[in-house]
Amino acid sequence: MLTLVKLFRRTSVVFLIAAILLPLSQAPSQAATTTTTFNVSLTITASCTVSATALAFGSSGVIAANIDNTSTVTVTCTNTTPYNVGMNAGTGTGATVSNRLMTNGGATVGYALYSDSGRTTNWGNTVGTDTKSGTGNGSGQVLTVYGRVPPQSTPAPGAYSDTITVTVTY
Secondary structure (H helix, E strand, O other): OHHHHHHHHHHHHHHHHHHHHHHHHOOOOOOOOOOOOOOOOOOOOOOEEEEEOOOOOOOOOOOOOOEEEEEEEEEEEOOOOEEEEEEOOOOOOOOEOOEEEEEEOOEEEEEEEEOOOOOOOEOOOOOOOOOEEEEOOOOEEEEEEEEEEOOOOOOOOOOOEOOOOEEEEO
């Protein structure tokens, strides 16, 4: 019987050692992989956007001297895209690009818009004649609008206004 107990102990020890070593002897399983590729593309077309800030001449009594102020137009065009920025005559009845009119009812106040700080180059809307040209760089390009209300007969007190349409041709 003692031999059986010894045999049982030896067998138990062998099983115990086998139970401990068996997981260590097995190789870990390898994960399988597969791959693919895909193309990514984008077509950039020539395009432009434009925004503008208001041009406010403030308040005045008698218009006896020039009233000057500025605003800005920001043009954003795709890189290397040539463009021209033009401005129409506005909404005042009888206005032209060289003699714009702010109105209040039937009364008007004349003013002009220029593309240079000396206020000598009228800003109109005929490409190649009185527009401002540039080439896009992919970022916003800020253009200054130089406004002037020249001396003139002062109309009745009131708020005078006009709306200018800015057109970018590209």
